[in-house]
Amino acid sequence: MGKENGKVVVLDFWASPYGMRTKIALREKGVEFEVQQEDLWNKSELLLKSNPVHKKVPVLIHGDIPISESLVQVQYIDETWTDAASFLPSDPQSRATARFWADFADKTISFEGGKNIWGNKKGEEQEKGKKEFLESLKVLEAELGDKTYFGGETFGYVDITLVPFYSWFYALEKCGDFSVEAECPKIVAWGKRCVERNSVAASLPESEKVYQQVLKLRQIFGVE
Amino acid sequence: MADEVILLDFWPSPFGVRARIALREKGVEFEYREENLRNKSPLLLQMNPVHKKIPVLIHNGKPVCESMNVVQYIDEAWSDKNPFLPSDPYQRAQARFWVHFIDTKLYEPADKIWSTKGEEQETAKKEYIKALKVLESELGDKPYFGGDNFGFVDIAMTGYYSWFEASEKCGNFSIEPECPTLMASAKRCLQRESVVNSLHDPEEIVAFAFKIRKIYCV
Numbered sequence: 001m002g003k004e005n006g007k008v009v010v011l012d013f014w015a016s017p018y019g020m021r022t023k024i025a026l027r028e029k030g031v032e033f034e035v036q037q038e039d040l041w042n043k044s045e046l047l048l049k050s051n052p053v054h055k056k057v058p059v060l061i062h063g064d065i066p067i068s069e070s071l072v073q074v075q076y077i078d079e080t081w082t083d084a085a086s087f088l089p090s091d092p093q094s095r096a097t098a099r100f101w102a103d104f105a106d107k108t109i110s111f112e113g114g115k116n117i118w119g120n121k122k123g124e125e126q127e128k129g130k131k132e133f134l135e136s137l138k139v140l141e142a143e144l145g146d147k148t149y150f151g152g153e154t155f156g157y158v159d160i161t162l163v164p165f166y167s168w169f170y171a172l173e174k175c176g177d178f179s180v181e182a183e184c185p186k187i188v189a190w191g192k193r194c195v196e197r198n199s200v201a202a203s204l205p206e207s208e209k210v211y212q213q214v215l216k217l218r219q220i221f222g223v224e
Numbered sequence: 225m226a227d228e229v230i231l232l233d234f235w236p237s238p239f240g241v242r243a244r245i246a247l248r249e250k251g252v253e254f255e256y257r258e259e260n261l262r263n264k265s266p267l268l269l270q271m272n273p274v275h276k277k278i279p280v281l282i283h284n285g286k287p288v289c290e291s292m293n294v295v296q297y298i299d300e301a302w303s304d305k306n307p308f309l310p311s312d313p314y315q316r317a318q319a320r321f322w323v324h325f326i327d328t329k330l331y332e333p334a335d336k337i338w339s340t341k342g343e344e345q346e347t348a349k350k351e352y353i354k355a356l357k358v359l360e361s362e363l364g365d366k367p368y369f370g371g372d373n374f375g376f377v378d379i380a381m382t383g384y385y386s387w388f389e390a391s392e393k394c395g396n397f398s399i400e401p402e403c404p405t406l407m408a409s410a411k412r413c414l415q416r417e418s419v420v421n422s423l424h425d426p427e428e429i430v431a432f433a434f435k436i437r438k439i440y441c442v
Contacts, residue, residue: 007368052327053358065314079313092300096288104274105288138272 004081006063008033011047013040015213017111017164018070019058020203024160025074027199029081071106072185074160089155101143101150107134108163118175118214121224130176134183141184148193155197159190163200166191170207171214229254230282232268236432238334238383239291242281245379246295248418250302292323295379304420310374312431319376322362322369326380329355334384338394338433339440350394353402360406367412378413385410386419389426390433 001097008026012019012035026033026115032073037049038057041151050059050066078087088095117128132219140162144150149159169180169191181188194200218224231247231254233240247254258266259278271280271287281288281297285396288297299308304352308367309316333355336348363369369377388399388410423429 015436060312067321069318069321069324072317075320076313076317079316092297093283093286095300096293096297099293100289101295103293200308215264 009061009063010035011038011044011050011057011059012036013038014205015210016057017057017168019219020164020167020181021070022058022060022073022077023203024163024199025087027202028155028160028197029077031086032183033075043206055064061078063064067130070193071102071161074157078100078157085154087160089151089154089156094123098151098157101140101158104136105158105162106141109133109140109153109162114165114168117172117221118218122177126176129174130178133172137184137187140185144186144190146186151200154195159194163191164204166194167204167207168214172213174211175214175218227252228282228284230257231255232257232259232265232271232280232282233423234259234278236429237278240279241386241419242291242379242383243281243294243298245382245416245418246298246308247281248421249308249374250381252299253307254296266295266372273401280391291383292327292367292376292380295421299376308379310368310370310375319370322359322377323380325355326359326377326384329358330384334387335384336393338437341441344429345395348398353399354393356403356406360403363406363409363411366407366409368409374413375414378409380390382413382419385413386423387429387433390430393430394433394437433442 010019010022010026010029010033012023014037023033023035036044036046038044038106040057043055047059048055048058051068052206054068056068058070058073059068059069060076062076066077074087088098112130113133117126117133120126120129149155150162169188173179190192194206229247229252231240231243233243233256235258244256257265257267259265261278264276267277267282268278268280271282272278272289275289275290279289279291279294281294284300288294295308309319330352333348333352337352338346340348359369361383365371368374369381388407392398414423
């Protein structure tokens, strides 16, 4: 348990921002892993058995032990593969600050939050969704400031938490008829910097593909 | 240099209580400051500008916010005794998973039990019991979620345990017949010195719950 050796598998869905966090973390640590693509409308026995409580992706399976919840997985990866740089700073105060911002990002920039934009036709509900999304993103932008990454010079826990949603910006912009760059230029610049990292480039799908997926979801949910 | 530890808190808060327990488990001397949530202090607004909520731990002038984040900070800052988290990464992951479950599955139903009535309250009661049963299944035969040791998950749950009686009275139901072993663990936790010293009498919390219920639940 918790040993570095042992096969690593990620039960995933390619468009899931949560799965992207786990893949980025594994790649940052140079860990070899396999991805098992799940059909979320027809979940595998392995997924249902490995995450009986939530039945959701991603699930990280290390050896034969499953771990659920993306941020729990990222912390597990950080604490298991300790040769590579840590995602969190070493002093307790800075760690608490990083955890606070990751928690804020996780709660405010989310799949459900995005759905308030793409899952509604143009109108009051969608405007409300856009407003909440942009308000939260601006708070994050203020925290980022002029730093290279949320962690300063080091790509870390908060960056891993938030950057998957960078691949969803285009889809949200198209559905909501707005520009993230116009509203939060520093966030977009940060996203571009992150995507230059191999771990992020390899883990984020193309924005156009995400947009096509969102259009499919809009059809399924009966949104125009 | 002596440590300066201040806790901005509100006495009935199930989240504030987690921070109090954590500090006492570590034997940390701290200054407790009661906040009036209808008239928040400038210090609270300055130290938690994002959420403006309690608890806020201020350690040598630097704030830590969000209750389980505060608990984890306390564990790391005073790491010489009573670790709240195990050392093995997998077991730590399990503890974090269950704290995430507690904070996402219990919060809304618990809130709705005291603040709503009729069908909405009935639904909330069912959801609350359902989530508690999942937790009870995870607890199994262990005295605490942490095994033999009162740990991270137990601290998280004790916030909710402190409100069990208030929830039962507001919702007119009983948790023990539904979750007997969880209740046994709850009683164990509520008897710990750090917890006893961190909580007001249950009757006071019940009275508080009914007072705010009158405001929210017309």
